Amino acid sequence: MDQIIQIQTELLQSTINRVYKRVPFYKNIMDSACLSPEDIKSIEDLKKFPFTTREVLSENYPYGLFAVPLRDIVRIHTLRGINGTPVVIGYTRQDVEHRVMLSRRFLEACSVSSDDIVQICLDPGMSVVGQDLKEGAEAIGALVIPPDPISTEARIRILVDFKTTTLITTPSYGDYLLSKIKEEGPPIAALSLKRMIVVGEAVDVSTRAKWMEEFGIDTRAGYGITEVMGPGMAYECEALSGLHMALDHFIAEIIDPDTGENLDIGEEGELVVTTITTRANPLIRFRTGDITKIIQKPCPCGQTLWRLAPVKSRSDDMISIRGVKIGEKIIEYFLKEQLGKVPSYCLKVRKDRPLERLELKIAMSPEIFTGSLPELHVFLRQLEEAFQEKVGITCSISPGEEKSLQELLQRAKGHILIE
Amino acid sequence: MDQIIQIQTELLQSTINRVYKRVPFYKNIMDSACLSPEDIKSIEDLKKFPFTTREVLSENYPYGLFAVPLRDIVRIHTLRGINGTPVVIGYTRQDVEHRVMLSRRFLEACSVSSDDIVQICLDPGMSVVGQDLKEGAEAIGALVIPPDPISTEARIRILVDFKTTTLITTPSYGDYLLSKIKEEGPPIAALSLKRMIVVGEAVDVSTRAKWMEEFGIDTRAGYGITEVMGPGMAYECEALSGLHMALDHFIAEIIDPDTGENLDIGEEGELVVTTITTRANPLIRFRTGDITKIIQKPCPCGQTLWRLAPVKSRSDDMISIRGVKIGEKIIEYFLKEQLGKVPSYCLKVRKDRPLERLELKIAMSPEIFTGSLPELHVFLRQLEEAFQEKVGITCSISPGEEKSLQELLQRAKGHILIE
Structure with missing residues (x-):
């Protein structure tokens, strides 16, 4: 571990030097904090920096x-x-190469080899992740079936006929696909599937146990965030004992999401990431919003570096729907923009229906809509179209009465009800 | 031209040799026609082969x-x-390299250089094409903004703020995006856009003239079919005088779509393509369904090889919706599968609404549905979900009365009405 800390420190110093010289945002916050690049002598000194939040990314649009x-x-x-x-x-050529290399490392840690047939089933919302994993698998020399927009039925036929050994998908779509196979065939003996590699959402222990029991397949989880270098940030090895993080590319901290204070190793809190090899878009202390902890004891696989525990929740209201993040702020911005105001609403997430999982109920006051019933139908369709376009997820929108909405909201966390 | 015919003949002979030895389907049809590979002495001898249709591709699934x-x-x-x-x-490593090379050649013919900023806006249904063009543009050294699923509004902001010079999209989405800019801003002077490269659908002369007049941008069209090597099959040069075909990779014929007879050069008919460099999935006389003709006179750009005229229609009922092909057979298979029978129906294609362009009206007989009105709403939603999943395009499905449907169908071509 000492050696990796030495590497991290050197890369961090060079990153801080670069951002001080080249990124006015970071120069300004360093100047205001009376910090100069020379003050960063160890990883501990990172604590002197304020956080980079998702809001900071938007505020500093475009470059x-x-x-x-x-x-x-x-x-x-x-x-x-x-x-x-x-x-x-943005990505430099080297950044793009790093993305592919990290994806390749992730897949190799999942034991994917040139003998494997890797089928990727990811929503268009996760096209970048799918692309990285495709390139990583191609670099290994595996046969790759990239994510094309065909039906689940056709995907299952291909899974059988091309003897897919490795399925890369989200836990929810993976579960949907396996449950289809269980209900409608083919017989499990017809499958060549050895492992499922899941990204985009957390997978729970009982689901992976069910897949193992019913289909005899291993599950490997990966962790990454779209803002930094794609899906290869951390991943499980065969020991399934936490996620090995790419410590030669990222420095991780765990903080108390409320106070921003650093927590001790082993305590649960929000993951904060600093990139140390990224050229185009380095991020210092980026708040991921994901709640996890650091596991310090050596992995049964033999590696002695620390790992991340699987992410179990988020510090904000964001939830991941088939890999696309959504939360109250996004919904409310959408409603305000479309309707001029934010009416009472409840977003129901139907975990039992992978193909259309979002239902948005909104209170229809006369300020929002006064037309006839057929006009209401058209109005809601247009709202759904706009939701698809602006938020990027299919959502079924229906009117709700104020009273029944309040009943729903009693069962919800904030405005989001997960069923 | 003599030299290219020499190259084509040699590559054809080697292709025929390979498919005779390795593809039972082609061996069988050659044996039944008493054809041996040695009988193929010139390109003319191709005429002795039967056609490969899209049905043949399905029938020979999986490999x-x-x-x-x-x-x-x-x-x-x-x-x-x-x-x-x-x-x-399927693709071998060499096939994948050819795809990228052909895309690169296409973009270079459109004058894309390493100074360009190339923004790709294509639907998930065209993800493979988007991927090829991304790789082609990256090979040139351009800055590439690949197709991510964000809103049109956000795409326009990026177009302005990143000074996009080259937009790659379908003609319908391109037109929608430009009309949004015209209506809602930014001012045209804020754009750095030099050219629009359109794929997936034909673009008409008046639309490109309008874009030139209102925005001062050039339009370049490409032609390709998903079944063979992606988007770089044929493309316009700066002379805008027909599409240069990659004659070192494909042999083209024009046939009468009804009789299958070869037509003379310059006559309009269905394009039939034979691949001569493809390793994994060579196709002999593949019927594209696209109606075009060969232009023999040299191009004003100086090239003396013949070109293809822009595709103006299809020999079957298939139409392209944002790059995804759809036709009566697909709709009827869907209705039969979902409803147990094919009711009276009419598919309206709304050319004025790029974001939800398909409307399917179906006659609701008691055999199909007997429930209450709220149940009908749910029923239609589920049908729409299934349509999205199975056909791959968003479609608004509504019930129609038999009489009004018949009126619609009088204005339609078959069951498809384009408005």
Whole structure:
């Protein structure tokens, strides 16, 4: 561990030097805190920095956080922001190579080899992650079936006929696909599936135990956030004993989400990440919003570096729907923009229905709508279209009476009810 | 032209040799026609072969048309078939490299250089095409903004703030995006857009003239089909005088779609394509369904090889909705599967509404549905969900009375009404 801390320290110093020189946002906060790059002598000194939040990313749109000139950027990924302002993340050629290398490392840790047939089933909302994992699997020399928009039925046929050994998907879609197979066939003996690699959402112990029991397949989870370098940030090895983090690319801290204070190793709190190899868009103390802890004891696989515990919740109201994050702020920004005000509403997340999992009920006051019943139908359709376009997830929108909405909200956390 | 015919002949002979040895489907049809590989002495001899249709692709699922063993395949793309059976196309490493090279050539013919900022806006239904063009643009060294699922509004902000010079999209989405800019801003002077590269659908002369007049941007069209090597099959040069075809990779014929007879050069008919460099999935005389003609006179750009005229229609009922093909067979297979029978129906294609362009009206007989009005709402929602999942396009489904449906159908071509 000492050696990795030495590497991290050197990379951190060089990152801090670069952002001080090249990113006005970081120079300003360092100057205001009377911090100069020379003050960063150890990883501990990172604590002197304020956090970089998702809001900071939106506020510095379009390229306020870029540490290289635009001519050195070869790719720009765009994400939905919380309030309509997109978030953009730039990549140099080296950054793109790192993304692929990290994905490759993740898949190799899952024992994927050139003998494997890797089928990727991810929603368009996770296209960047799918792309990284495709490139990582191709680099290993596996046969790759990338995410094309075909039906679940067709995906199952391909799974059988092409003898897929490795399925990469979200836990919810993976569970849906396996339950379809269980109900409608083919017989489990017809499958060549050895493992499911899940990304985008947390997978619970009972679900993976069920998959193992019913299908005899291993589950491996990965962890990553779209804002930094894709899916290969941390991943499970065969010991299934926490997620090995790519410590040569990231420094992790765990903080109390309310006070921002650093917590002791082993305590549960919000993961904060600092990139130390990223060229185009380095982030210092980025608050991920994910609640986890650091596991210090060596992994049964032999590695002695610490690992992350699986993420079990978030410090904000955001939830992940098939890998796309959504929360109250996003919904309310949407309603305000579309209806001019935010009426009473409840967002129901139907965990039992993977294909259309969001239901938004809104109170229909005369301020919002006064037309006839057929007009209401059209109105709701248009609202659904706008939701799809602006928020990026299919959602069924229906009118609710004030009273029944209040009843729903009693069972909900905030405005979000998970069923 | 003589030289290219020489190259084509040699590559054709080697392709025919390979498929005779390795693809039972082609061996069988050659044997039944008493054809041996040695009989193919010139391109003219291709006429002795029967056609390969889209149905043949489905019938030979999963790998009946593969000319290499599965271990040499590095990627498999999956397409929706007409009747629920998927179509799969395999690629060797060399095939993947050819795809990227052809996309690169296409973009270079459109004058895209390492100074360009290329923003790709394509639906998830065209993810493979988007991927190819992304890789082609990256190979040129351009800055690429790949297709992420964000709102049109956010795309326009990025177009302005990142000074996009080249927009790659479908003509309908491109038109929608430009009309949004015209209505809601930014001022046209804020744009750095030089060209729009359109794929997936034909673009008409008046639309491109409008874009030029209102925005001062060039339009370049490309042509490709998903079944063979992606978007770089043919493309316009700066002379805008027909599409240069990659004649070192494909042999083209024009046939009468009704009789299957070859037509003379310059006559309008269905394009039939034979691949001559493809390793994994070579196709002999593949019927594209696209109606076009060959232009023999040299291009004003200086190239003396012939070109393809822009595709103006199809020989079957298939239409392209934002790059995804749909036709009566697909709709009827869907209705039969979901409702047990095919009721009277009419598919309205709303060319004025890019975000939800399909409306399917179906006659609600008591055999199909007998419930209450609220139950009907749920029933239609579920049908729409299934349509999205199975056909792959968002469609608004509503009940129609038999009489009004018949009136609609009088204005339609078959069951499809384009408005």
